[in-house]
Amino acid sequence: MTPDELNQVEFAPDERLQTAISLGKPDRIPCAPLIESYAGRRAGLSNYEFMYDYNKAEWAFEHLHQEFPNWDVMRSVYFVFHGPVQKAIGFMKPMMPGVDLPADSEYQMVEYEAITRQDYHFILDAGYHAFLPLYWKRVHQVSDEEIAIAKALQMDILKRQIKHARDRGQTFLYGGFTVLASPLLCMMRSLEQFIRDMYQVPLLLERVLEEITNDLIADGIASARETGIPRLFIGTARLTCQLISVSLFERFVWPFMKQMASGLLEAGITPIFHLDSDWTKNLEYFLELPRGKVVIELDGSTDIFQAHQVLAGHTCIIGDVGAPLFTLGTPRRVKNYCRKLKEELGKDGGFILGSGCHVPLEAKHENIDAFFDDQSGGRFW
Amino acid sequence: MAKTRMMLVTAVETLDEEKVERLVKIGLERGADPLDIIEDVRQGMERVGYLYKQEKYYIADLIMASLIFQRVLTIIPSTHNKQNKDSCLKSQVVIGTVEGDIHDIGKNITVGLLRARGVGVVDMGVDVPPESFIKAVQENGAKILGLSGLLTSSYELMRTTTQSLKELGLRSDVQVMIGGLVNNDVREYVGADYCATDCAFGVKLCQRILNIDVDSLPPLAGVL
Structure with missing residues (x-):
């Protein structure tokens, strides 16, 4: 084949995705917006219908894909936030549309001190897996049977999401979902109490984080193996150097991120760190992880262009058209920003075009049109 | 008394909640004016703010200092607490x-x-x-x-x-x-x-x- 002919070869979606993850340059930049509730609104569903009826949600995804067939990477955590799942085994107490909130609003989380330091000792004595059902019963007032049903439902929806995505010609990004141990405890304890713990019971906290991390790795590996997708979503909100000192980050966050990455990589699973909030001051840490084996997702708070400067040729980046731009911007500004991302981050490979965290429910339809409009005859290059 | 007051300022500055609580209780037992205690705590908070400005402290440190301040307000007798609140x-x-x-x-x-x-x-x-x-x-x-x-x-x-x-x-x-x-x-x-x-x-x-x-x-x- 001549170079020109090679340039015309169209990659399969998964090959395109994997090429970008391993820092190569696929036929075009993979397109992976994190679209959930917005798909429902665009299809005319209330957010209650979308969050509580998986069949309707899947219909909305299908509808959106028919409009935008160049959407090649299905990046979704619907299986985690599906109403009945979240109300039984969510890591935080949710307020759901149509149940606790008006039917067409976004779901939200209630932050409160759901666990105490005494629970840390229980986790150390009995293990995280023994603690989790007790936590769910406490937070969601559910029975063992309801927990079992929700866990089965979560995996069932994930598998169906994967199958439907493949049926319509997409690849599915995540083979499972987990949260890093430190933000997980921070959500359970509340931010203020977690900060107190870092200062007042550092040794205890470290031991609990170690204990939980091992189980989170095992859970992640099990999920990825069951779905057959060797990639895992890892939530990492809150605890960056925007909030905590370098020494706290290096003691209570980074070692467990590194441990999580190593454990997953040893099992052949790609860690996809979903980096909510501003990680600009923490980017260099990712250079300690193996080159071309890890993905970071940026939500618009981190300076993605600085991230590229630091991590180009080392770590694949997904991002980062932000919620304010989708909501208040114009199609021209969305297109210009996407073009800038493609030109500056995508030119050498190792980049996946995405939204910064979820596409908001309030996004203007014309801005979504602009996001998907690649302006280059179906090729992002 | 002056030494204890200085210790209280320092304990707030170094974000030692337990020590702050102990010193506040000691101060109250010895008859210190609760408004003076609050003033000392506030001085400690100002030091924390200064360290933040110097980029030696982070937002989490400010939050911790704020939690300490709130804790002190729960220890101070409610009449003085109210007086403090009204004054500020x-x-x-x-x-x-x-x-x-x-x-x-x-x-x-x-x-x-x-x-x-x-x-x-x-x-x-x-x-x-x-x-x-x-x-x-x-x-x-x-x-x-x-x-x-x-x-x-x-x-x-x-x-x-x-x-x-x-x-x-x-x-x-x-x-x-x-x-x-x-x-x-x-x-x-x-x-x-x-x-x-x-x-x-x-x-x-x-x-x-x-x-x-x-x-x-x-x-x-x-x-x-």
Whole structure:
């Protein structure tokens, strides 16, 4: 084949995705917006219908894909936030549309001190897996049977999401979902109490984080193996150097991120760190992880262009058209920003075009049109 | 007594909550004036603010200091506590999370930090309708209105609130600050004066608007 002919070869979606993850340059930049509730609104569903009826949600995804067939990477955590799942085994107490909130609003989380330091000792004595059902019963007032049903439902929806995505010609990004141990405890304890713990019971906290991390790795590996997708979503909100000192980050966050990455990589699973909030001051840490084996997702708070400067040729980046731009911007500004991302981050490979965290429910339809409009005859290059 | 007071300032500065609690209790047992104790704690808070300004402390340190301050207020006898609150709570700031949104972490931290700096704050809580904000601003003669939100649907409510201020002829008397999932585009859309994406910056803005500069004090000798 001549170079020109090679340039015309169209990659399969998964090959395109994997090429970008391993820092190569696929036929075009993979397109992976994190679209959930917005798909429902665009299809005319209330957010209650979308969050509580998986069949309707899947219909909305299908509808959106028919409009935008160049959407090649299905990046979704619907299986985690599906109403009945979240109300039984969510890591935080949710307020759901149509149940606790008006039917067409976004779901939200209630932050409160759901666990105490005494629970840390229980986790150390009995293990995280023994603690989790007790936590769910406490937070969601559910029975063992309801927990079992929700866990089965979560995996069932994930598998169906994967199958439907493949049926319509997409690849599915995540083979499972987990949260890093430190933000997980921070959500359970509340931010203020977690900060107190870092200062007042550092040794205890470290031991609990170690204990939980091992189980989170095992859970992640099990999920990825069951779905057959060797990639895992890892939530990492809150605890960056925007909030905590370098020494706290290096003691209570980074070692467990590194441990999580190593454990997953040893099992052949790609860690996809979903980096909510501003990680600009923490980017260099990712250079300690193996080159071309890890993905970071940026939500618009981190300076993605600085991230590229630091991590180009080392770590694949997904991002980062932000919620304010989708909501208040114009199609021209969305297109210009996407073009800038493609030109500056995508030119050498190792980049996946995405939204910064979820596409908001309030996004203007014309801005979504602009996001998907690649302006280059179906090729992002 | 002077040594104990200095120790209290240092204990706050070094974020040692347990030591602060012990020293406050000792002070009260020895008959110290509760208002002096609060003043010492506040001095410690000022040192924390100074260290933050020097980039030796982070937002988490400010939050920890604010938690210590709140803890002290629970120990001080309620009559003095009330007196302290009345003396500092001139309610220069009205703050809350706008209607339809229940996110309150950033808002709560900001309230704690402002109060710890002696700034009077009316905390309206979450899911606050525009008319409640307006009423609180009017009743308190607040100079700053802080509108918080983490959902994109909050932009519309922030805008409605700001427009209501304008329609009632109050806009020029109040500086409107937005926080949460915001940026300059959102600020312009809402018609706010300022936007803050981190609490410490928001507090700094408030202090600037209110002409308070507590971060300029030098650190205690020998502490750093």
